[in-house]
Amino acid sequence: MKYVDEFRDGVLAKNIAANIASEAHAGRSYRLMEFCGGHTHAISRYGIADLLPANVRMIHGPGCPVCVLPIGRIDQAIRLAREQGVILCTYADTMRVPASANLSLMRAKAQGADVRMIYSTQDALQVARDNPQREVVFLAIGFETTTPPTAVAVRQAAAEGLQNFSILCDHVLTPAAMHAILAGGVEIDGFVGPAHVSTVIGSKPYEPFADDYGKPVVIAGFEPLDVMQAILMLVRQVNDGRAEVENEFTRAVTREGNLKAQQLVAEVFELRDRFEWRGLGSVPHSALKLRPQFAAFDAEQKFMVEYVAVPDNKACECAAILRGQKRPQECKIFGTVCTPDNPVGSCMVSSEGACAAHYSYGRFRESA
Amino acid sequence: MSTVKPAYTRPLDFKHGRIDMSHGSGGRAMAQLITELFAAAFDNPYLAQGNDGALLPQAQGRLVMATDSHVVSPLFFAGGDIGCLSVHGTINDVAVMGATPLYLSASFILEEGFPLADLRRIVESMAQAARAAGVPIVTGDTKVVEQGKGDGVFITTTGVGVVPDGIHLSGDQTRPGDRILLSGTIGDHGMAILSQREGLTFSAPIVSDTAALHGLIAAMLDSGVQLRVLRDPTRGGLATTLNEIAGQSGVGMMLHETAIKVNQPVEAACEFLGLDPLYVANEGKLIAICAPEGADRLLAAMRAHPLGREAAIIGEVLADAHGFVQMTTRLGGRRVVDWLAGEQLPRIC
Ligand code: SF4
Numbered sequence: 001m002k003y004v005d006e007f008r009d010g011v012l013a014k015n016i017a018a019n020i021a022s023e024a025h026a027g028r029s030y031r032l033m034e035f036c037g038g039h040t041h042a043i044s045r046y047g048i049a050d051l052l053p054a055n056v057r058m059i060h061g062p063g064c065p066v067c068v069l070p071i072g073r074i075d076q077a078i079r080l081a082r083e084q085g086v087i088l089c090t091y092a093d094t095m096r097v098p099a100s101a102n103l104s105l106m107r108a109k110a111q112g113a114d115v116r117m118i119y120s121t122q123d124a125l126q127v128a129r130d131n132p133q134r135e136v137v138f139l140a141i142g143f144e145t146t147t148p149p150t151a152v153a154v155r156q157a158a159a160e161g162l163q164n165f166s167i168l169c170d171h172v173l174t175p176a177a178m179h180a181i182l183a184g185g186v187e188i189d190g191f192v193g194p195a196h197v198s199t200v201i202g203s204k205p206y207e208p209f210a211d212d213y214g215k216p217v218v219i220a221g222f223e224p225l226d227v228m229q230a231i232l233m234l235v236r237q238v239n240d241g242r243a244e245v246e247n248e249f250t251r252a253v254t255r256e257g258n259l260k261a262q263q264l265v266a267e268v269f270e271l272r273d274r275f276e277w278r279g280l281g282s283v284p285h286s287a288l289k290l291r292p293q294f295a296a297f298d299a300e301q302k303f304m305v306e307y308v309a310v311p312d313n314k315a316c317e318c319a320a321i322l323r324g325q326k327r328p329q330e331c332k333i334f335g336t337v338c339t340p341d342n343p344v345g346s347c348m349v350s351s352e353g354a355c356a357a358h359y360s361y362g363r364f365r366e367s368a
Numbered sequence: 369m370s371t372v373k374p375a376y377t378r379p380l381d382f383k384h385g386r387i388d389m390s391h392g393s394g395g396r397a398m399a400q401l402i403t404e405l406f407a408a409a410f411d412n413p414y415l416a417q418g419n420d421g422a423l424l425p426q427a428q429g430r431l432v433m434a435t436d437s438h439v440v441s442p443l444f445f446a447g448g449d450i451g452c453l454s455v456h457g458t459i460n461d462v463a464v465m466g467a468t469p470l471y472l473s474a475s476f477i478l479e480e481g482f483p484l485a486d487l488r489r490i491v492e493s494m495a496q497a498a499r500a501a502g503v504p505i506v507t508g509d510t511k512v513v514e515q516g517k518g519d520g521v522f523i524t525t526t527g528v529g530v531v532p533d534g535i536h537l538s539g540d541q542t543r544p545g546d547r548i549l550l551s552g553t554i555g556d557h558g559m560a561i562l563s564q565r566e567g568l569t570f571s572a573p574i575v576s577d578t579a580a581l582h583g584l585i586a587a588m589l590d591s592g593v594q595l596r597v598l599r600d601p602t603r604g605g606l607a608t609t610l611n612e613i614a615g616q617s618g619v620g621m622m623l624h625e626t627a628i629k630v631n632q633p634v635e636a637a638c639e640f641l642g643l644d645p646l647y648v649a650n651e652g653k654l655i656a657i658c659a660p661e662g663a664d665r666l667l668a669a670m671r672a673h674p675l676g677r678e679a680a681i682i683g684e685v686l687a688d689a690h691g692f693v694q695m696t697t698r699l700g701g702r703r704v705v706d707w708l709a710g711e712q713l714p715r716i717c
Contacts, residue, residue: 010626013699045644047701119566119641224699340709351642361703364692 009225016228017051024235030056031187032234033324035178036143036194037064037352038222044357046224049365056235059186060354062177062279062322063194065142066093067346067353070278071310073170074099076300077139080168081105081113084303086135088115089124093350094139098343100310121153128157128165137299140167145196147171147288148261151268154290154297166299169289172275175205176286180277182213186324190234192227193219195249202257206245214243221249268294276309278346279322316345321354328355329366335359380404385484392478392512405488406474406508409495414471414506422506424471429530434461437524441715443490446560447576448651450523451493456580456651457602458527459501463582464598464654466537466589467529472498474508474525479518490521501580503527535589539616541596546685547663548621549656551584551670552577552678554606555634555645557652563637572633579652584675591669593662599655607646607705609655610693620688623695623705627682647708657685 024030034040040060043049049058062068074097081088088105095106095117109115114134118124121138128136140150150167157165174197182188193206198219206217216237220230230248237244247253268291275287290298299305312319316338317331328334328347338344340356347353351360377400390397407415414422438454448456455472462469474494478487498505505525560576562568585598601609606628614621630638630645638645652675658666663681670676683695693705 010698010700017700045703046697046699047703048699050701051699224697228699340706356709360706360709364690364694364702364704 012225013051013228016225016232020056020228020232020235021053023232023239024053024056025239026055028055030235030238031059031189032056032192032231033059033061033181033186033188033190034192034227035061035063035174036192036197037067037350038195039192039220039227040064040354040357041352042222042224042227044361047361048224048227049362051228052231056231058231059188059324060321060357061191061324062181062277063143063174063197064347064350064352064354065146065172066097066350067318067322068172068177068277068279069094069097069141069170069346070276071099071312072276072308074105075310076305076307077137077168078103078105078108078113079305080137080299080303081108081115084135084305086114086137086303087127087131088113088137088139089118089127090115090139091119091141092117094141096343096349097346098313121149125153125156125162125165128162132164135164135166138165138167139170141170143172143174143194143197144200144265147265147269148200151264154268154294155264157297158294163296166297166302167290168299169269171269171288172277173286173288174201175208176283177277177280178206178209180280180283180286181324182209182215184280184323184325188215188324189238190216190218192230192234193217193245195220195222195226195252198249198253198257200258200261203245203247203253203255204257210243210245216243216246218246219249219253221252267291276307277322278312279319313344318345318347318355321347328358329363331355335363380484382484382488387478387480387482387484387487387512389480389512389514392510398510401510405491406510409491410474410498410505410508411495412504412506414504415508422471424506427470427530429532432462432465432467432529432531433526434458434465435524435526436461437522439519439522439715440561441519442561442564443486443520445564445576446573447556448578449490449493450521451490452497453576453578453651454523454525455494455497455501455503455505456578458525459503459580459582460600460651460654462527462529463580463585464537464600465529465531466535466585466595466598467531468586469501469503469527469529469582471528472503472505472525474505474523476508476510477518477522478510478512479520480512480515482520487521497580501582537595537597539597539599539613542613542617542619542657542685543596544619544685544687545660546596546657547660547681548610548623548683548685549658549663549667549670550606550628550680550682551581551654551656551676553629553631553634554601554650554653555630555638555648557650558605558648559634559637559645562641566641568637568640574631574633574637577650577652579675581652581654581675584654584670584673587673587676588656588666588669591665593658593666593669595666596657596659601650601653601655603649604708605645605647605649606655607644607693608708610705611707613655613657614691614693617685618691620686620691621683621693622686623683623693625695625698627680629678629680646705660684
């Protein structure tokens with residue numbers, strides 16, 4: 001993994017930082033949103049805010065899969081595990097997301113629900129193979145990056161005739177969320193576009209944001225230096241009065257994206273009419289469900305667990321944070337009642353969540 | 369003339385045999401397991417006393433006692449197994465107190481059906497680790513639980529050692545200006561376990577760093593440098609251990625990311641699984657904090673020992689009412705290095 005270090009080189013970072021500082025006009029501010037939680041994490045983890053001038057501000061976006069799941073979706077998974085006795089397989093991050101009745105998947109597990117932490121969809125399939133007498137449900141969450149592996153798993157389950165396997169599909173779409181953000185009227189001067197997601201969907205889906213909304217988009221790789229370079233490119237676009245989709249991550253992202261992956265996803269999934277997001281509300285055509293021919297693998301249908309909307313904790317500002325309207329430190333219970341060990345909202349759970357990232361990496365700034 | 373035949377017990381079948389409930393019953397089967405396996409492997413005069421407890425000679429100095437349970441899964445991993453791990457772990461807990469480890473006890477919880485061949489491998493690995501460290505296992509216990517109620521074998525070891533006069537190491541003694549030293553790379557043990565569990569294969573295998581550190585610690589104490597505290601950053605990794613110390617002493621810390629070494633396959637595996645090596649367990653590394661003037665001498669003493677060859681000064685202690693452990697990143701920014709939230713990696717040791 002030699003290449004990892006090359007892209008984290010401190011000297012290069014200082015050079016880019018110097019360019020940003022000299023090119024950003026002192027008279028104006030630059031409000032840039034990094035859509036993706038991976039970038040939020042990189043910015044916090046590497047202290048990138050320390051390298052930016054005060055008038056270039058990063059606003060954390062909603063691109064964190066567990067952050068945008070509303071409480072009702074976690075409730076659904078918990079109900080499946082507790083009431084239907086299924087083995088519920090989930091990625092680690094989702095385990096601690098607060099749900100209704102003071103529960104989380106982790107707490108449900110402690111109370112006897114069979115919840116298993118897995119690292120890949122293949123693990124979930126294996127659990128199903130190993131437990132033929134039990135129903136196994138995979139809680140499928142995430143943006144366009146995690147969708148293809150879920151599609152593979154569903155196809156594999158169909159091919160193997162794994163009748164005890166199904167998925168609770170909470171896969172969501174990046175461009176739809178960006179539309180919702182802009183429709184919400186947040187002041188944003190440009191977007192740092194996601195890395196992994198864009199390798200799948202390509203840069204084309206971002207073109208309406210530049211053409212119709214006049215917002216520059218620069219797709220950036222996941223390394224901290226990529227993010228810094230993208231910030232510099234955004235500052236330049238703003239200065240020039242340009243609004244284009246630029247690609248900093250040319251080593252992995254093309255305009256068309258990964259057509260094979262897109263095809264695979266299209267074969268297994270179709271658009272939901274609407275999907276409720278935490279923070280963004282009910283957004284049309286913003287999520288996926290299984291196509292009718294894979295209905296046997298759809299846990300929502302198989303077990304008839306309906307989605308019931310549940311309001312967020314009153315004190316929690318996750319919704320405004322996910323819309324880019326507030327910062328974590330503006331939440332009254334940030335760092336007191338709500339901490340990574342006792343998260344009240346979803347943004348405090350995953351290391352990609354804005355609150356957790358600020359708590360874990362950035363809160364020394366307020367102590368100064 | 370008596371017609372009673374002399375007692376005969378068929379030796380244990382270490383090839384195909386398995387643990388059954390009788391091995392924990394307190395009867396003959398258990399006695400046989402103890403004699404043919406544990407006593408034979410651990411072989412030392414204290415164990416040979418054959419009593420319920422070991423009678424030990426009088427020791428000079430203050431006593432240190434530490435205990436540690438081991439539930440690692442898988443039981444066998446690159447670089448070690450639950451057996452040697454359980455010996456090293458407890459020796460290290462005693463040694464980081466500045467003590468010379470003297471004796472160990474070992475307690476086994478075995479699951480019905482566990483292969484005797486695996487048990488023998490584990491016990492022999494323990495015996496070898498104890499012998500190599502010069503710390504005998506002087507007493508022990510065995511219990512058997514029904515199938516499905518355990519996971520092969522759990523091992524609890526307890527260690528006793530003595531601290532020479534004049535040495536007092538404790539987490540509450542660090543003060544601003546002190547230097548923080550680390551004996552080598554981080555994350556090796558945790559990622560060895562996890563990559564094996566996840567079936568990840570990398571160009572170079574990840575090998576656990578499990579090792580007994582009392583030799584290295586003796587060399588560090590011999591250097592004459594005034595040590596404030598020693599810790600082995602096991603579960604929760606370097607980050608968690610430093611936060612513990614910062615909390616105990618009421619200080620802050622500033623680490624330097626570029627000084628903290630991570631082996632490349634470990635880094636690759638962490639990237640892949642989205643983990644931060646700062647939070648991944650180590651089983652053969654230690655953190656030392658000392659006054660600034662002794663740091664270079666201590667570093668030299670560490671590097672002169674095989675287990676400290678890659679030692680480095682990784683940061684310093686600061687005055688900070690908030691007790692933040694911070695780090696200057698490779699990029700030149702700053703971040704907090706927080707406590708680990710939740711359980712990232714269950715059953716790592
Ligand atoms: S600090 Fe906690 S409660 Fe407040 S917005 Fe963030 S996640 Fe919600």
